[in-house]
Amino acid sequence: MPPELEAAEIESLRLAHYNAAVSSMERMHENLFIVRVKPDGGFPPFAAGRYTSLGMGYWEPRQEPCEEEALLEGQERRLAKRAYSVGSPIVAPGERRLIEPAEEDFLEFFVAVVRFGSPGDDEAPALTTRLVLLEAGDRLWIGPKFAGVYGLDRARQGQDFLFCATGTGEAPHNRMVWQLLREGRGRRIVNITCARTRGDLAYHEVHAELMRKYPRYLYHPMTTRDQSGAKLYIQDLIESGKLEAILEARLDPESWDVFLCGNPAMIGAPKTTQGAKTYPEPRGLVEVLETRFGFQADARGARGNVHFETYW
Numbered sequence: 604m605p606p607e608l609e610a611a612e613i614e615s616l617r618l619a620h621y622n623a624a625v626s627s628m629e630r631m632h633e634n635l636f637i638v639r640v641k642p643d644g645g646f647p648p649f650a651a652g653r654y655t656s657l658g659m660g661y662w663e664p665r666q667e668p669c670e671e672e673a674l675l676e677g678q679e680r681r682l683a684k685r686a687y688s689v690g691s692p693i694v695a696p697g698e699r700r701l702i703e704p705a706e707e708d709f710l711e712f713f714v715a716v717v718r719f720g721s722p723g724d725d726e727a728p729a730l731t732t733r734l735v736l737l738e739a740g741d742r743l744w745i746g747p748k749f750a751g752v753y754g755l756d757r758a759r760q761g762q763d764f765l766f767c768a769t770g771t772g773e774a775p776h777n778r779m780v781w782q783l784l785r786e787g788r789g790r791r792i793v794n795i796t797c798a799r800t801r802g803d804l805a806y807h808e809v810h811a812e813l814m815r816k817y818p819r820y821l822y823h824p825m826t827t828r829d830q831s832g833a834k835l836y837i838q839d840l841i842e843s844g845k846l847e848a849i850l851e852a853r854l855d856p857e858s859w860d861v862f863l864c865g866n867p868a869m870i871g872a873p874k875t876t877q878g879a880k881t882y883p884e885p886r887g888l889v890e891v892l893e894t895r896f897g898f899q900a901d902a903r904g905a906r907g908n909v910h911f912e913t914y915w
């Protein structure tokens with residue numbers, strides 16, 4: 604157990620470190636939420652797809668159950684900070700139209716609660732079991748910059764867009780979809796999200812509304828734990844040709860840009876050592892797209908038509 608700090612010290616640490624407030628908190632279930640955060644000083648324009656950081660003090664309580672924390676000396680007075688893609692509500696609250704930039708005085712984040720770390724992690728998961736306890740009006744820290752290169756500016760073709768995400772990896776895709784629809788760009792926009800259960804598909808209604816309004820937009824949700832029989836992952840949907848059957852079109856590298864975000868196993872980013880490329884096991888989407896369809900993933904110094912952001 605970390606040493607308990609006095610209430611007055613906690614108050615002064617919050618005052619010293621926190622620079623933003625929660626404008627709303629919506630929990631899908633105990634392990635998934637959408638939080639809107641309003642930075643005290645506003646925020647500059649930023650490209651869809653980018654991420655920033657959120658932070659809370661190690662002095663803050665955590666929601667149980669969670670892995671026991673072994674804090675280093677003095678760590679109880681520091682901030683736990685993590686990267687989060689900026690998402691989007693896409694549509695205006697209670698309305699059927701796209702939200703306008705002027706209506707967004709908050710940044711939206713879609714977050715999964717991680718209660719126990721993976722084997723090999725040095726530290727117990729620190730932030731999400733604290734973030735999940737926040738309510739509207741509560742304070743936290745937000746990073747001063749938007750970072751990363753993931754976004755529509757990576758697109759090589761600019762014609763057809765395929766977004767593939769696991770879980771909360773749909774957040775940056777939602778923002779990119781919003782931008783494409785606002786700007787009237789994209790001949791076809793396909794947004795695939797693979798989550799564990801239907802209860803994890805937090806934006807399902809919003810996507811259904813977009814499909815009614817924009818014939819060029821297709822949302823294709825997949826769940827792995829609601830299915831009976833073998834689990835179907837996005838890799839299987841694409842490799843088997845089922846996606847092409849749904850689209851009634853070839854997944855042609857000459858016209859499609861593909862964006863992958865979330866679980867590194869879904870992405871399967873290859874490693875290149877001394878000019879030799881090796882793909883990880885089990886087979887991820889980069890391997891499927893490159894070897895079966897002729898796509899080329901972004902690599903150091905070479906812009907491809909498959910772009911990806913791994914969350915861990």
Ligand SMILES: Cc1cc2nc3c(=O)[nH]c(=O)nc-3n(C[C@H](O)[C@H](O)[C@H](O)COP(=O)(O)OP(=O)(O)OC[C@H]3O[C@@H](n4cnc5c(N)ncnc54)[C@H](O)[C@@H]3O)c2cc1C
Binds near residue numbers: 714715731771912915
């Ligand atoms: C560029 C970038 C953008 C990110 N954007 C998001 C986002 O929009 N939403 C989000 O929920 N997370 C996002 N993450 C992950 C996030 O930074 C944290 O790692 C995560 O929220 C867990 O924080 P933690 O402190 O509780 O645990 P950590 O100590 O950070 O993570 C512990 C373990 O949890 C697992 N894990 C991490 N993230 C997830 C996740 N999202 N779903 C399932 N398991 C996970 C990994 O195995 C990791 O090793 C992003 C990461 C990066 C690098």
